[in-house]
Amino acid sequence: MTEDQKIENVIIIGSGPAGLTSAIYTSRANLEPLMIEGEEAGGQLMTTTEVENFPGFDHGITGPDLISVMRKQAERFGTRFITRNVTKVDFSQRPFKVWVGEKLYLAKSIIISTGASAKYLGLPSEKQYANRGVSACATCDGAFFRNQEIAVVGGGDTAMEEAQFLTRFASKVYLIHRRDHFRASKIMAERAMKNPKVEVIWNTEVTEVLGDGKSMTGAKIRNIVEGGEKTLPVTGLFLAIGHKPNTDLFKGMLDMNETGYLVTQPNTTYTNVPGVFAAGDVQDHVYRQAITAAGTGCMAAIDAERWLEAQASH
Structure with missing residues (x-):
């Protein structure tokens, strides 16, 4: 100095x-x-x-x-x-x-x-498909997913809000949560669950983002309680985990x-x-x-x- x-x-x-x-x-x-x-x-x-x-x-x-x-x-x-x-x-x-x-x-x-x-899940495949299917901002990227099936990860108010918002564009929104109940306020949770385009998947975590090298083609999910993995054919994954x-x-x-x-x-x-x-x-x-x-x-x-x-x- x-x-x-x-x-x-x-x-x-x-x-x-x-x-x-x-x-x-x-x-x-x-x-x-x-x-x-x-x-x-x-x-x-x-x-x-x-x-x-x-x-x-x-x-x-x-x-x-x-x-x-x-x-x-x-x-x-x-x-x-x-x-x-x-x-x-x-x-x-x-x-x-x-x-x-x-x-x-x-x-x-x-x-x-x-x-x-925004927090991410920490998967290498999630990094690979960031902005090519994986997003932490529904309001930024929702419009790119018209008539597609997508998933939202989270259980708080933000997750409910994003799932709800994304139904404006997507044909179906899976709401994936690792517990068997939401942290979100009752009114927000009810609103999301009442939406015919939203399907809740409880006790489940995303283990891998699948893709063809260019863009996302699906997500591997695992049931924490029962075990067993399956593939969801979603082309978008929105993170709302804080x-x-x-x-x-x-x-x-x-x-x-x-x-x-x-x-x-x-x-x-x-x-x-x-x-x-x-x-x-x-x-x-x-x-x-x-x-x-x-x-x-x-x-x-x-x-x-x-x-x-x-x-x-x-």
Whole structure:
């Protein structure tokens, strides 16, 4: 570290609606934020087609378009962007250290908005047929499966929602769950099970994705209770088995819950390290919506701004 190295007021790690909203607010407060937005900039919205529940867009907007508008807004107020991944951080002392490859950046405060990623089953064949039949986003990919038979894996509200949504396109939707009852709310489960196009397969797991090398042709399933495998002739497999927060970078430095979500102090975005704030799906496993992420992004910016002010007056 050279003596004259610039110390940023705030570095935002991650993008998406949380990071971009915090960038808009901190840049309007003249904090000149530096956003290290990551190579998969924009987050989960980049894989969603129609966003119809974000207030202000009465005709809906695509995920990438919503991100693009937010990013332009942040840029207009002076946010600087680095489209690479943060490789290492050190929050043990101030200024905080953030590395992008070999390059070191220093900051007085940090806002973390690294989001969460959909979970996969972990089968090699599933990787092979990713985006060629296997998907973790029904709203993104459902339309490609018109009049085909497909399967959804999961037992929570998301699985019910996705199965229900996919019946708009598919001729049949198998709902595969490894237990004999759903975790989903009663109303969502009933709605899915009442749909004539949905068939539930209980106590079952997917063991392999079958294909011809180009695209998926079926799935091997195994009954956990009775044993025995069979093949389902499905051309699509949608995973709805939860999300994993992108927090590996912060292990051992920041408090997390048992599933790895960053823990923030109630009604704030403060982590356990003063000057480090967290917003969006990286700390929210309950709502996980674009609008709630944007809301906490605003909170993080205001928290950081006030915290920096208090430090300066000491």
